[in-house]
Amino acid sequence: MNLVIFSALAEPSRFQIVELLRVRPRPVGELSETLHIRQPQVSKHLKVLADAGIVEMRPHANQRIYELSPKKFQEIDTWLNNYRKLWEERFDALDKVLEREKKKAG
Amino acid sequence: MNLVIFSALAEPSRFQIVELLRVRPRPVGELSETLHIRQPQVSKHLKVLADAGIVEMRPHANQRIYELSPKKFQEIDTWLNNYRKLWEERFDALDKVLEREKKKAG
């Protein structure tokens, strides 16, 4: 588990950016306006998110569109699997776990 | 989503502590020895984890046993639900989502 994703998400502005990108991909300027964060800060945050593998960029005309990359979220999900037994105590929960494993493998 | 859990997990020593506590509850001294981290640092990290709601403590004789609290992991899991559609693209994945919702409600 690469911890960079946690430190990236821990910063409030970056978390908001991620939540916005969950709805749809957006250019830098739109993130800046929506969140009332100056453009340079947004670009810096996006760099951190990109370095962490959380977002990807594609150019479109004059602007750069950022969107989420699923990989890191899958990574968190896989890691969380180890902890699910903490609260999934019913026996049939085992089926879930096995199903998840199968899904991962497939 | 409370971001404190992310910043708490982002610190490597604390993440290791959490991983050890996933196996079983442990006293401070054992964490210190196993991870080769001085006891005061371990206590500090445990305080951060406790404040974040990730661990709970119970006294046992002379020592204090720390163990994971499932709540925050469930919180992450619930939050991740919003992102699963990023990679669960097959139609039958919808069943999963509905099943999760039902489970949460129940």
Added chain:
DNA sequence: TTACTATATTCCTTGACAGGAATATTCCTC
């Protein structure tokens, strides 16, 4: 109470990181 073990807290220093301001770069249009 005294001695001992286990754990928590305080103080200090250092390094990392976020925001502000200014500037550089890239890309489109003309």
Added chain:
DNA sequence: GAGGAATATTCCTGTCAAGGAATATAGTAA
């Protein structure tokens, strides 16, 4: 190529958190 819009980068500064060292506290046993 020139001008302008969108975005990235650099430099600076203040804040915060982590580790080291020392010390305080709590709980146990005699």
